[in-house]
Amino acid sequence: MVRGVISLYALTFLPKLRALHLENFAHYSFLGNLTTLEILSLHGWAYEDLADELEMLENLKILDLINCAFCGRFQSKVIRRLSQLEKLYLPRSSISNDIFLEIKFLTRLRRLSVEVHFPHCPLDFEFPEFENYKISINCFSINFGYREMSGFGYTFDTARSLKIEEVFPYPAFSQLLGNLESLEVSKIKDEYVECLTNKTQQKVSVSMILRNLKQVRIDYCKNLKVVFQMEEVEENEAPLLSNLKILHLQRLPDLSCIWELPTQHVRLESLVELTILHCPRLKSLFSLSLAQSLVLLEKLEIIYCLELKQIVTELEGNEGEISSTINSHTSLSSPKLTKLYISTCDGLEYIFPTQHVRLESLVVLTIKKCPRLKSLFSLSLAQSLVQLKGLDISYCDEMKQIVTELEGDEGEISPTINSHNSLCFLELGNVSISNCYGLEYIFPTSMSPQGLQSLTLNVEACSQLKQVFRVAKDK
Structure with missing residues (x-):
């Protein structure tokens, strides 16, 4: 790890250098000469000269720019030249909307972390086969931190997560949904979250999505009426939502039902935390x-x-009263x-x-x-x-x-209290x-x-x- 106390030129005399972490360098001259690098992590401000240096590192397998702040827009065309990349972690801002058009050329890519506003993806676009991904679409303002009671949160890392605000880009991202583990949506205007219902034509089985989900967070979707919705389930299918660990629903003024599913096919056996905030129409x-x-x-x-x-x-019984026939099985x-x-x-x-x-x-x-x-x-x-x-x-x-x-x-309290x-x-x-x-x-x-x-x-x-x-x- 280098913190800007030496010149990058000095590193060119290390012919077997494979991994490098740099913090707070003003300029990255000579970085492109380190052609043996396979792992590169950068923290701090980055200037225009970085793009020219990066595209010469054709042996890179891991590039981590998450904590790198670019003075201008990150030139996504640089990514196409790094054909050996297996893991790519892009900065949290300054990413152009055509970044996915460049990523599709990275046939070896297995891990991706990226935040972008409105991505440009043609109808025939296909993602590489990711093992892990964290993709955020137009959700820089998503904040699930509001709580009436602090210290009640539960967090964990998931291998494949998708965060979306305002518009759900279902056609372009449908191929990622089959193994999705974490879904966070905010400000969706529809009455449903498209990948959690089978009321519309689906490219990916909704039951498959519900079986794999581990975390769902939904915030401020003012027209949402039902969260999970399926009309029919095959008899021999595995239980739905059996891997769900966290469910957080917040500011859903029209929500009347969480699960509109055949209950005999649903198991919440992994659920660890359930948080319901500001859902005024929910009845049970x-x-x-x-x-x-x-x-x-x-x-x-x-x-x-x-x-x-x-x-x-x-x-309920015939007269609408709660049944009193509760036994050990219920x-x-x-x-x-x-x-x-x-x-x-x-x-x-x-x-x-x-x-x-x-x-x-x-x-x-x-x-x-x-x-x-x-x-x-x-x-x-x-x-x-x-x-x-x-x-x-x-x-x-x-x-x-x-x-x-x-x-x-x-109607008096019985005095026959025993051990x-x-x-x-x-x-x-x-x-x-x-x-x-x-x-x-x-x-x-x-x-x-x-x-x-x-x-x-x-x-x-x-x-x-x-x-x-x-x-x-x-x-």
């Missing part, structure tokens, strides 16, 4: 069968979904879920739909501005919260109790409750104060509070 997140596949989900964040009534939709368990954050969901009526739910890894639960919630947990669910350390509840106007216990014939349904939060350290004006009880009858050895309890503006620990009538 999962069917019961989808929720049962969430075995790796670690973080769930839902903010400003005003019409959301329930997170999990259960099967129970829910998210054994990896550690953080749950819900805020500003005015229509949310309940979070966990059945008594057969287990959240044994949940550490932090935050519920804010959900005025229609009446309680959080059934007794059986509360018993599974062995790792819960923090509980924060605020502005839940109709919440009367946090844990709902079984009731007797006259099988007793409750103990050994890890619970902080409970903060504020502005829950209907709250009457915090801890249920089955809760023993001895199970809260290190608890810090903060209660504010709960004018109807009767007892911290609810006491049965015979006690």
